[in-house]
Amino acid sequence: MTTAPPPSTVISPSDLRRRGALRLAALLAAGIGALAWLGRNTDPAAKPLAAGPISLGAAIAFTGNANLYGQDQRMGLAVAERWAQQSGTPARPVRLQLEDGASDEPSAIAAFNLLIRQGVIALIGPTLSQQAFAADPIAQRQGVPVVAPSNTAKGIPEIGHFISRVSAQSSVIAPLSLDEALRRDPAIKRVAVFYAQDDAYSTAETAIFQKALAARGLPPVTVQRTQLADNDFQTPITSALQLKPQLVVLSVQAVAGGNLIRQLRELGYRGQIVVGNGLNTPNIYPICxxxxxxxxxxxxxxxxxxxxxxxxFQQLFRQAHGDRPPPQITAQAFTAYQVLFEAIQRLQRKGGLSGVTLGQARANLMAELLSGTYDTPLGPIGFSPAGEVLQDRFYVAEVRMDPGGRDGRFALVRERRLQESTP
Amino acid sequence: MIDNGLLVQMLLGALLGLSVYLPLAAGQLSLATPAFYAVGGTLAALLSTRWSGLGATADGGFPVPSLLLELVLGGLLAGLLALLVGRLVLRLQGIYLAIATIALVEIVRVAILNLPFTGGAVGIFAIPQPFHDASGYLLPALALLALAGWICQRLEGMPLGRAMAAIRGDELAARCLGIDTTRVKLTAFVLSAVLAGSTGALAAHFLNTWNARQGSFDASITTLAFVVLGGSRTWLGPVMGGLLLTALPELLRPVGNVRLVLFGLVILLGPVLAPQGLITPALLERLGGWNPRGSAEGRQEAQP
Structure with a gap:
């Protein structure tokens, strides 16, 4: 017979577990405390601006559902870097640091924080307007200039003094294509509108389209709501086609838009189609x-x-990416880099970058950026004091597909000058 | 290198992990956490931007007591919703409960998208800031996590926690022992919702903006991954899982374009190499019995 030890001499497994849990929790707390201490100072703004190349940060979407745009932007930035290298010895060399801003808000915040901590003088990005509402306030609070290459939502420059964009608001551009459709067929009376209701950009743009339609005496006969991730549009198309529309207006993102157009045609729609900025990429050609x-x-x-x-710009783009025209989003990313590059060169020549801290250099750069005018691939542009782009040339294009239907191009049909926003 | 902004995101991840863990501790696979997170976040975003009574200033400042009030209100509203919904969905078990809670996440998302006052797809932006920079959020996030962790730890010795463990072991047997299983499950579900709601309220301020994308089905899966990788048998598992999995994509940035591939690999290999999760009860027992002067001595010392 064995004698079991008295119960008091052995700690029960549950007590051991509790003690283990407390120890681990204390360890975790200590670890978090140490990380918080190490990471407390995130912004080198108070340090003097280092000599040598100045670094520029870009946080754009390489992953997530916005990466279709991010890839186009990456090409634009790469072309811009080559353009900067080849246009003579700059007064101040510029180095670009690219980070993945992904397609969600926390990643954009993390990418902005990382780049600011690494001491960039200004930021390009993020890809989506929703991300901009999350990440831009951080740059604004730390006084880091931001140039948005593709944020078209209302209220972006209003985030603060340091926030600007080179992407014109959809309210300015969108109605121009409607006018072209009406010019081609003045008899249009019945308009169907489609938009992705869970997408910030599409809902903002469709509001503009619908307002413009109402202003032209054409209230839509039907407004069909789709979802961002939809690929099958049989139901909304069928119900819209029953109303015999003569014009279809789409505000959806690229992949969904390509599928929607294809299914519209396959289900027998023969009228004109006007699309919004979401389809402003050659990436739709393989889809529809x-x-x-x-x-x-x-x-x-x-x-x-x-x-x-x-x-x-075209020449450099074609050297790198073959014989095809660059998309708008690529041109806008190029422009974002170009305006910052030119503002840095001007500031350097004026002496605004010598003997200052990084924080002062950022503030000086923002003032210089807003005061200048720029001759860019988009045409001549400037900025309003709030940071809104002032652009006067816009274009209406028609997609012309090759006979094989594999590839196509945006063919210019009309150039429009808007006088009220002259730089 | 982890800056304080990322650290706050990690703590929020740990809190969401705990929120998934609580129903799981009572054997209920609920994926509803993002729904309650979205409810809390939307409430905080609305209150702080639309209701001047909370004291938001014109330059985007916000009093800290108002933030704490929002944490409480966000938790309460989410808890109330959980109470109403829980009575219905907790009749389901296993995968059926999971599907019902996914439906809840979708309903909340579509509701936030279409309500006239939540800003549609753009959402609510320019949410006022109680702190000058991200470091300020560390304290409330840590305090919330410490409180949640303390409750979870206390639960293990409390009748409620034991009843939850019994239900996880065998629901039928637990009911035969006289445990009011519906009530226990509902309590765990409501606790989980309160935690997610408060976390959402904090996250809304931290993110500066809030929209329907924050509480999506994707978030359900991510938060479940926190628990699967960290371990579902102790509360420290989901905390560890939440901290690690939130930090990992950022820490992997130096490897460039393949960082998400590596991240996926970690999620894949985690359960293969550690099927019980990183933090198991056995690990805690070893850690509790560990003594630098030798384990036997440690046991002697612990005698009363």
């Missing part, structure tokens, strides 16, 4: 193929603009 042919789109950029800077 020959069915893309003839859709109308208003653009902030035309590859056919014949200016020296646009020809140079």
């Amino acid at each position: 193929q020959r069915w893309c042919d003839g859709i109308l789109i208003a653009q902030a950029y035309s590859p056919e603009l014949n200016t020296p800077i646009n020809r140079r």
Whole structure:
């Protein structure tokens, strides 16, 4: 017979577990405390600006559902870097640091924080307007200039003094393509509108389209709501086609839009299609193929603009990416880099970058950025004091697909000058 | 290198992990955490931007007591919703409960998207800030986590916690022992919702903006991954899982484009190499019995 030890000499497993849990919790708390101590000072703004190349940060979407735009932006930034290298010895060299801002708000915040901590003088990004509402206030609080290459929502420059953009608001551009459709067929009376109701950009743009339609005496006969992730649009298309629309206006993102156009045509719609900025990328061609042919789109950029800077941009783009015209989003990303690069060079020549702290250099750069005018691939642009882009040339393009239906191009049909926003 | 902004995100992840853990401790696979998170966040975003009584200033400042009030209100509203919904959905078990809670997440998301006062798809932006920078959020996030952790630890010795463990072991047997299983499950569900609601209220201020994308089905899966990787048998498991999995994509930035591939690999290999999760009861027992002067001595010392 064995004698069991008296119960008091052995700690029960549950007590051991509790003690273990407390120890681990204390360890975790200590670890978090140490990390908080190490990470407490995140912004090198008070340090003097280092000599040598100045670093510029870009946080754009390489992952998540916005990466279709992010890839286009990455090409634009790469072309811009090459343009900067090849346009003579700069007064101050610029180095670009790229980070993945992904497609969600926490990642954009993390990417902005990381770049600010690494001491960039200004930021380009993020890709989506919703991300901008999350990440831009951080840059604003720390006094870091931001140039948004693709945020078109209302209220972006209003986030603060340090926030600006080179992407014109959809309210300015979107109605131009409607006018073109009406010019081609003045008899249009019945308009169907589609939009992705869970997407910030699409809902903002459709409001503008619908307002513009109402102003032209054409209230839509039907408004169909789709979801961002939808790929099958049979139901909304069928119910819209029953109302015999003569014009269809789409505000959706690229992949969904390509599918929607294709299914509209396959289900027998023959009228004109006007699309919004979400389809402003050649990435839609493989999706809707020959069915893309003839859709109308208003653009902030035309590859056919014949200016020296646009020809140079096209040449560099074609060297790297083959014989095809650059998309608007690529041109806007190029422009974001270009305006910052030129403002840095001007500031350097004026002496605004010598003998100052990084924080002062950032503030000086913002003032310089807003005061200048720029000859860019988008045409001549400038900024309002609030940081809104002032652009006067816009374009209406028509998609023309090749006979095989595999590839196509945005063919310029009309150039429009808007007088009220002259730089 | 982890800055304080990322650290706050990690703590929020740990809090959401705990929120998934609580129903799981009573054997209920609920994926509703993002719904309650969204409810709390939306409430805080609305209150702080629309109701001047909370004291938001014109330059975007916000009093800290108002933030604490929002944490309480966010938790209460989410808890109330959980009380109403829980009575219905907790009749379901296992995968059926999971599906019902996914439906709840979708309903809340679509509701936030379509309500006239939640800003549609753009959401609510320019949410006022109680702190000058991210470091300020550390204290409330840590305090919330410490409180939640303390409650979870206390639960293990309390009748409620034992009843939860019994239900997880065998619900039928627990009911035969006289445990009011519906009530216990509902309590765990409501506690989880309160925690998620308060976390959402804090996150809304931290993120500066709030929209329907914050509480999505994707978030359900992410938060479940916190628990699966960290371990579902002790409360420290989801905390560890939440901290690690939130930090990992950021820490992997130096590897460049393949960082999400590596992240996926970690999620894949985690359960393969540690099926019980990183933190298991056995690990805690070893840690509790560990003594630098030798384990036997440690046991002697612990005698009364």
